[in-house]
Amino acid sequence: MAFDLQAYLPYLLNRAARRIVAGFTDQIRPLGVGLSEWRVLAALLESDAARIDVLALATSIDASTLSRLVQRMAAEGLVTRTVSESDRRAVAIALSTQGRALAEQIVPIALEWEAKMLGSLDDATTERLRQLLRQLDQNLAPHEATS
Numbered sequence: 001m002a003f004d005l006q007a008y009l010p011y012l013l014n015r016a017a018r019r020i021v022a023g024f025t026d027q028i029r030p031l032g033v034g035l036s037e038w039r040v041l042a043a044l045l046e047s048d049a050a051r052i053d054v055l056a057l058a059t060s061i062d063a064s065t066l067s068r069l070v071q072r073m074a075a076e077g078l079v080t081r082t083v084s085e086s087d088r089r090a091v092a093i094a095l096s097t098q099g100r101a102l103a104e105q106i107v108p109i110a111l112e113w114e115a116k117m118l119g120s121l122d123d124a125t126t127e128r129l130r131q132l133l134r135q136l137d138q139n140l141a142p143h144e145a146t147s
Helices: 009-031 035-045 052-059 063-075 097-118 123-144
Strands: 079-083 091-095
Touching: 009 035, 009 097, 035 052, 035 063, 035 091, 035 097, 052 063, 052 091, 063 079, 091 097
Parallel strands: none
Antiparallel strands: 079 091
16 A cells, blocks of 8 residues: 655645744744734634633633643733633633734734735635635544544
């Protein structure tokens, strides 16, 4: 049985993802932010506040890792943590004014990096790529619970 690593889809996705992450991380590092912090900031830009479990799903960061990250970001003044009055176990995470300003500063950098990454792909191809990646993610979602 012949196997061509260079044509193997998981290998190609991983290779592209590593380059995307490394390049983008280099772009935002001067702002004092890493990729995980950016994902939290970006996810919170879309909502007023989120519980840690919701934020974990939105950012693809493990809840226990995310909890420590959020604690650090709160200490840095980037997010706020508010305990729910009705359920003392529920904590709402939100962007602080400083966190929102930083996130809004990074958005154009992220969009520019995405444009560079997409290069010469036309709009239809880009949208198809988005659809295909969402479908791959959806195909694998049931396997997360068993792995």
